[in-house]
Amino acid sequence: MTPDQLLTRPETTLPTLRSAVTGLPSYVPGRRSAGMDIAALASNESHYEPLPAAISAVAEAAGRMNRYPDMAAVELRERLALHLGVTAGEIAVGPGSVGVLQQIITGLCDAGDEVIFAWRSFEAYPILVELAGARPVRIPLDHLEGHDLDAMAAAVTERTKVILLCTPNNPTGVPISHERIESFLRAVRSDILVVIDEAYVEYAEAGSGPNSMALYRDYPNVCILRTFSKAYGLAGLRVGYAVAAPVIAEGLRRTALPFAVSAVAQKAAIASLDAGEEMEARVAVVKQERARMSRELAARGWKLQPSQGNFLWIRADDDLLPRLVDAFDRAGIMVRAYQGDGVRITVADAASNDRVLRLLEAHAA
Template sequence: MTPEQLLAAPSTALPTLRGAVAGLPSYVPGRRSARADIAALASNESHYEPLPAATVAVAEAARRMNRYPDMAAVELRERLARHLGVSLEEVAVGPGSVGVLQQIITGLCDAGDEVVFAWRSFEAYPILVELAGARPVRIPLDHLEGHDLDAMAAAVTDCTKVILLCTPNNPTGVPISHERIEAFLQSVRSDILVVIDEAYVEYADAGSGPDSLALYRQYPNVCILRTFSKAYGLAGLRVGYAVAVPAIAEGLRRTALPFSVSALAQKAAIASLDAGEEMAARASAVREERARMAAELEAQGWKLQPSQGNFLWIRADEVLLATLVEAFNGAGIMVRAYQGDGVRITVADAASNDRVLRLLAAHAA
């Protein structure tokens, strides 16, 4: 072939993914089933239907879904600002807290930067970090299934840009006290963003975790991350938010995918905030069921750490985990298994919870 013919010849090469993407582990969602006899306890969803006011708001907004949503989500941000006692400029929203977290990582991390977090914790953490080209730094949980803050502080380097604190921790349910986080904040550099991820804060007993707003007001490098997916029951609409100093919050809004929070989600979130007392009553009922289940499981001989989420965690080795997963599957109960670590069980209605208790009673030590 002449040089001209070689240049004209079609290439057989195909596009390739970035190395960081090709090597990413897939996020594993909780299993689901449409069967009415299956107890869906794998995804920490609220077992309640959406708040009535949210359903009405969605129906009204649906009549205008031929129009783009407000990309700045001003009405929702104003309502959140009033709810939290902050300014509009301190609030950023996104498609669920995981979407906002991606905005955080994208906005702060360059290739080679480090993000420190406990492990095991929220499964999306290492995925989002690696996707940004940054390096995830996993710090093992302590013997009480909580954050080892001393080890996390010791892991900070000149490359550390973000630290993620999940409280109560998913999947173990263990919170981080206000005093421990405050001491931690005093020990880390002020140019590191410390994200307090509170996806399950509405389920936590008063005083069990931090007063994150007070910490934010005292430490400008704190960012609060929350969601409407859990206690507010809007998991299917995808809306979460962050509170950060205006410069950081503005950066999060800039890194957001345009129009990522639908008009339906924005209206439903506002209506849900306005129905806060009803949501709080539902969360209280979940706390009561959580306490009832934990007490019975401990009486059966299971060793549990006190959970402050809408779920319970059972530490299990490979043998026990395989036994439990097989038993749950056979009983039509969907739970979340974490290979090599344990099983997470969402607290739901009393009837579903009783099915869990009967099954675990048969496998107690």
């Protein structure tokens, strides 16, 4: 019997997906470049090639990819522990920070539990929460495009298990100060895991955001979430990590998909950590370009909040947004549009950034 015949049989009943799955919104990735003259500024990737040390590590590790990777990622965890001044027992790794976040929500949330986060923030937050059967609690950003921590604290209930703080916030680029997070931590129960998501921390100016490691040492319910996908340029290899109290970190390792972080990714991450000075030099150039673009756009009348990520955020209503997106598309510039909210533009090389400036000058606010 053919598949078509099977489907047309009156008595056929196919398996059904969970309602939590059928109701999920699709994660929308940044669009991919389709030509040599396309400026791919939609995904917040590093425009640099991977660090040379990482490329060498990948080439060496590729010869052993017939073997399973170290599921416990011991060498990488030990290198991260040395880098951060913690123990390997306080670190869990996963396929990007989003993979580790899925481990966090799976490990802490039962059906009906609540996860609080700002909105708009990282698009994967509500998807991962709903997939776990938990309830996403979205708290609108404040008028400065940042987290409204007072409103987030007021939203806590007896079912709250996790609170996500994205700093600098994706997609707005606004950080949360150390003092504000510390005050927030004093206001919420210690049995709630407060995740400080720092995917873009390397691009933040010193002092603009929290000293998350200091907060972690003072508040055991803090979990720090970071990635190698952005500043380290390993987006295609998928490796991220969390720093958490040993009992929490052990739970995150238990909920991880076996062998999810490849040996190639682990070796590249270690090599990238060892090439930290070279990474920082690249980040410094991105910061300079970010500042230049912000100055020039402000001079053209665009009102932007200062970004601490490797991107800029333009708030755009339903009238401006489609006109901007159409203009970017026609100019061969791929940006990330958020319906009803605005446009996020990755800061890249100077030539691509100049193309953005020329376009926005022609469409000045």
